[in-house]
Amino acid sequence: MNSIKAVCKTYLVIGSLIFGMLFGAGNLIFPVHLGQLAGNQWISATGGFLLSGVLLPLFALLAISITHANGLYELALPNGKKFALVFLILVQIIIGPLCATPRTATVPYTIGVAPYLSKGMQGWGLLVYTGAFFLIVYFFAVREGKITEIIGKVLNPLFLIMLFLIFLLAFIHPMGSTTAPQPTPEYVNHAFSNGFIQGYNTVDALAALVFGVTIITAIRQLGFKSQQSVSLATTKGGMIGILGIGVLYIGLIYLGTTSRHQFAIADNGGTTLNQIAHYYMGNFGNILLLTLATITCMTTAMGLVVAFAQDFHYRFPQISYKTFLRGNCLLSFLVANMGLDRIVSWSIPVLMFLYPLAIVLILLGIFSPLFKGASLIYRITTGITMIPAFFDMVNAFPPVLRDTSISMTLIHFAEKYFPLYQLGFSWLPFTFVGLFISICIWYSHQRSRV
Incomplete structure (x- = not known):
C-alpha cells in the first residue's frame, strides 16, 4: 500500500x-x-x-x-x-x-x-x-x-x-x-x-x-x-x-x-x-x-x-x-x-507556420511503430505540409506586411487553389495527400525487398 x-x-x-x-x-x-x-x-x-x-x-x-x-x-x-x-x-x-x-x-x-x-x-x-x-x-x-x-x-x-x-x-x-x-x-x-x-x-x-x-x-x-x-x-x-x-x-x-x-x-x-x-x-x-x-x-x-x-x-x-x-x-x-500587443501580433504568423509541421511530427511519432519510423514517410509528409504552412503564415502577417503586393498575390493564389485556406486549415488536406503518397512509396519499397 x-x-x-x-x-x-x-x-x-x-x-x-x-x-x-x-x-x-x-x-x-x-x-x-x-x-x-x-x-x-x-x-x-x-x-x-x-x-x-x-x-x-x-x-x-x-x-x-x-x-x-x-x-x-x-x-x-x-x-x-x-x-x-x-x-x-x-x-x-x-x-x-x-x-x-x-x-x-x-x-x-x-x-x-x-x-x-x-x-x-x-x-x-x-x-x-x-x-x-x-x-x-x-x-x-x-x-x-x-x-x-x-x-x-x-x-x-x-x-x-x-x-x-x-x-x-x-x-x-x-x-x-x-x-x-x-x-x-x-x-x-x-x-x-x-x-x-x-x-x-x-x-x-x-x-x-x-x-x-x-x-x-x-x-x-x-x-x-x-x-x-x-x-x-x-x-x-x-x-x-x-x-x-x-x-x-x-x-x-x-x-x-x-x-x-x-x-x-x-x-x-x-x-x-x-x-x-x-x-x-x-x-x-x-x-x-x-x-x-x-x-x-x-x-x-x-x-x-x-x-x-x-x-x-x-x-x-x-x-x-x-x-x-x-x-x-x-x-x-x-x-x-516592446510590449505585449506587439509580441503577440508578430508571433502569430510564425506559429501558423510552425504548428502544422509540429502536428505532423507529433502524429508521425505516435504512429511510427507502424512504419518502422521510415524517414521517407517523414520527409515527404513534412515537405508537402510545409507548402500550405508558408501560405498560412503570409495570411497571418501583421497589416504592414500582409498588405504588400507580394503578400496579397500569394494570399489570392491560396484562396483560389487551397481548400480550407480561409479557416487556417489548408495544411490538413496537403498532409493527408503527403502521407498517402509516402506510405504508398514506402509500402512498394517494402514489397520489392521481399
Whole structure:
C-alpha cells in the first residue's frame, strides 16, 4: 500500500511539474478572450481550443515516449539532421526569447501593474517589472537540479489556491448567463475552427516538445532509470498535468463568456481578467490577480529558459549552460520591453507556420511503430505540409506586411487553389495527400525487398 501511494505521489509531482511548465501567460489570457469572442458559441469554440491546447500537448508527450526521444531534435531527426537542427532552433526561438518567454513577463504586468500607472510611466514601469522578473527567473533556473522541487512542490499549489478562489466566486455569483452573449462574426459559423487556431497561441504543443529534455531529466532524478519506465512516467504524469490544464481552460472560457454581461469585448484577455477580479473582489482582487499571474508566468518562464539552455548546451557544448541561460534571460528582458500587443501580433504568423509541421511530427511519432519510423514517410509528409504552412503564415502577417503586393498575390493564389485556406486549415488536406503518397512509396519499397 505504501509503495502504491509513493508511486501515485511521484506521478502527481511529475504532473505538477508539467502543469507548471506549460500553464503560463497565454494560458491565462487567451481562453478568457476566446470566451468573450465566442459568446453563446463558447462550447463549440472550447472544443476546438481543447483539441489544440490540451490534446496536442498530450500527444506531443506521447510521441516523445513512443519514439524514446529526448526532445524535439530527436523527434524531427527522421527528416534529416539539418531539418531537425533548424526546426529546433526556430521553435526554441519562438517559444523562447522572441515570443513566449518575454510574454511571461508582459502579461502579468499588463493585467496587474499597467492599469495603475500613468501613460508617461508605462515604459519605466515595464522596464522595472520585467527586470525584476527575469532576475528572479535566472536565480531559480540556474539551480537546474532543483527545478522539480521549485515548480512542482512550491509554486503550483499556491497558484491553484489563488485561481480556485476566483472560480469559486464566479460560479457562486455568475456575472450573467452563457447563452445570451452574441458571438463575433467569425465565431457565428466557425467557432470550432477558430477555437482550434486560438489554441496555437498557447504554444503548448511546441513547448511540450521542447520541454522533453527537461522533463526526462527531472523524471530520471526521481529514480526512473530504464527507457521504458521513463516513457511510462512521462505519459502518466503528462496526462495528469495536461488534463488539469484542460479543466482550467473550461473555467477561464466560462469567465470570459459570462463577463460579456458586464464588460465590452477587450483587446486581450488580460484586460478582461483584471476587470473580472475587480468586479468580484475590488482592489484586493487586482492584487490577487497580479500575484497569481506573476507566479504562474514565472513557473513557465523557468521551464522555458531551462529547456532552452539545456537543449542549446547539448547541441553546442562549447558554450556553457549558464551562458545560454544568461543570454536567454537578457534577450527576453529586452524583447519584453516592446510590449505585449506587439509580441503577440508578430508571433502569430510564425506559429501558423510552425504548428502544422509540429502536428505532423507529433502524429508521425505516435504512429511510427507502424512504419518502422521510415524517414521517407517523414520527409515527404513534412515537405508537402510545409507548402500550405508558408501560405498560412503570409495570411497571418501583421497589416504592414500582409498588405504588400507580394503578400496579397500569394494570399489570392491560396484562396483560389487551397481548400480550407480561409479557416487556417489548408495544411490538413496537403498532409493527408503527403502521407498517402509516402506510405504508398514506402509500402512498394517494402514489397520489392521481399
